[in-house]
Amino acid sequence: MAQTPQTVSIDGRLLRLTNPDKVLYPATGTTKADVIAYYVQIAPVMLPHLAGRPVTRKRWVEGVGTDKKPGEVFFEKNLPDSAPSWIRRVSLQHTSHRNEYPVFSSPADLAWAGQVAALELHVPQWRVDQLGTMQNPDRLVLDLDPGPGAGLAECIEVAHEARDLLSGIGLDPVPVTSGSKGLHLYCAMDGVRDADYLNAFAKQLAVSLEESMPDLVVSSMAKSKRQGKVLVDWSQNNRNKTTICPYSLRGRARPTVALPRTWDELDGDLEQLELDAVLERMEDLSDPMAALGHSGPDRLERYRSMRDASATPEPVPADRPADRRGEEPIFVIQEHHARRLHWDFRLEHDGVLVSWALPKGVPTSPKENHLAVQTEDHPMEYATFAGEIPKGQYGAGSVEIWDTGTFTASKWRDDEVIATLRGQDDGGLGGEPRTYALIRTGENWLIHLMKDQQADPPAELGAVSPMLATLADARSLGDESEWAFEMKWDGVRTIAVVNDDGVRLYSRSGRVTTATYPEVAEELAGLPAGTVLDGEIVALNEQAVPSFGLLQQRMGLEKQREITAARERVPVTFLAFDVLAHEGRSSTGRTYEQRRAALAELDIDGVAAITPPAFTGSLREAVAASRRWKLEGVVAKRRDSTYAVGKRSTAWLKIKHQEMQSVVIGGWRPGASSGFGSLLLGIPSEEGLRYVGRVGTGFTDAQRRELGAQLRRLERKTSPFVEVPRDVSADAHWTTPRLVGEVVYGGWTGSGILRHASWRGLRKDLEPDDVHVESKE
Known part of the structure; x- marks a missing residue:
């Protein structure tokens, strides 16, 4: 009787299981549920050997059968459309066709393999990068396959001879009982040589072993030469060949496993182990092949050498970068108030954040290229870092997250990176996808906003909050030349959005207030569509001084009759002091001075909407003028600061009289x-x-x-x-x-x-x- 399908949660993923009690290994009664449980439990040591490698599967849908009557096996490269969407897919071009492979990175991926009875998982000796581009091999493998009349004992003898040969040239092999008849020997490689080179090199090794052990070793594939000998199969280093993945099950009569071993084990009573024995073994032993699961140089070595973990709040992980292949890559842009203000532009690649410093910030127009200075790779943990780096430490100063999210790279080369970033709705990029190109020009790089990728404001900005100032006093400023001064108006903060269908006004909390202040909307309607302004709505008393008490007579009104009467009695004025977007292009990534110049070009000078003139004097003179005009105080704004949507920033300081x-x-x-x-x-x-x-x-x-x-x-x-x-x-x-x-x-x-x-x-x-x-x- 067919069993009712059930949905289970594995590593945060929902997976639909069917027929969990189906027996896949009749000799031992091992069921599909047992296979799934094995793969989920072995995942921590198996996934590093699968990471970044396209997986070819061998499926026994009705089970492996018996020695006398083997079950039907399906050899599968392409990932079917029915596979869960959360499994990473990578498309690879072969000589005459293209295949779409899965790349496994989580216990849930392995559980799905068990669900579809993919008992054997085969992978190449190379990985793919984030773009799905084939990399050079990072390991070499020799398959010691016993012919008729030979067995595991003969393979062990050849393995010891191969170890001496490989050690002599600086390689440290790890033996793996294949789960079938023989042994595999794996060596970590540095990724400098391509697959053709390593395949030829492996062939030379096999020939050398045959020359030193002619009675026991054969390097030719001819079956007629294999009687009583061990074939040293070098061909699995070919770029088109795959090898059973360490810790994978085998589709034999019993559920044996391809198992990494220690060299001491080869001197004892060695046998192929089954899944239960493997799980029991791994409770007490670490993975003998662990180093090969994290091959390659430590890309955070320079980062650690520049920081004292006991003196800085920055993350300084002791381990190598975590392998996140298969996860959607992330980016972060951090505003860094160090000795000189700059923005740190970081993209995830190969387990680290590849980083550039942008002295002039992120470009907002395709017409301008900004300098990008590549810095040391940063750990993934840095993507959430914000805080104060103490004086005396590298990069001392405050760090704020300007925007963060995920990205898709359409190109990643040593001299060019093209990435489409998807940030936060209230982030510096404005919540819309932005495509940037980073191009190496000699020692440094340039960052360029791709054409037709201008930062368009969202169609609906009700959820976007204005930038907020921090309360301070005059002593907080330091060098006054770095600051501009504006009056602090006694009104209500308002975002004005001009679109083709009219003008909308939003309060600081995102509430639509257009109907409450119709005279403001009417006057702003003549501005270009795609303009977004930040300002303050005020009500002026008889002395032309903003009066919060008067303004309260207009606030919150919703009935048309009341609004019409109040409009005559208490007129209001919108004081525009910043521009967030102009003709559909975001200005939030531009400096204060650039935005102020753009605001001046809009020429907002009416009755219900004006642009207050910039104050040109010193802070002392600005405070004196504010008192003389009976205003609340002064707002000091850093001339080089960008617009931090929805964030309270020390780049804007409010200095109040009361x-x-x-x-x-x-x-x-x-x-x-x-x-x-x-x-x-x-x-x-x-x-x-x-x-x-x-x-x-x-x-x-x-x-x-x-x-x-x-x-x-x-x-x-x-x-x-x-x-x-x-x-x-x-x-x-x-x-x-x-x-x-x-x-x-x-x-x-x-x-x-x-x-x-x-x-x-x-x-x-x-x-x-x-x-x-x-x-x-």
């Missing part, structure tokens, strides 16, 4: 009259909403009425705070923490409570999750 803090309302205490006397404030933390004090001043009567109504609708019985002082909670009323407000204050107490807080107003453009401590307590 300390301001966004807060979440978690409750209120009653006042002398009906209504609330003070609001209870909190800031989200990892533990929950942390109580940071209360505010009872700064409210207008209208604000008290509006807030009182909202608080009553949100009232709840339990406190939303992690902890609150007993004297505060005694008469407190609790509310669901949805409302965000802003206060000015005079500092923090030692226990983390706001001093002298005064209310500024609700922040309808912010969500509770947007709130964080804006200065040190």
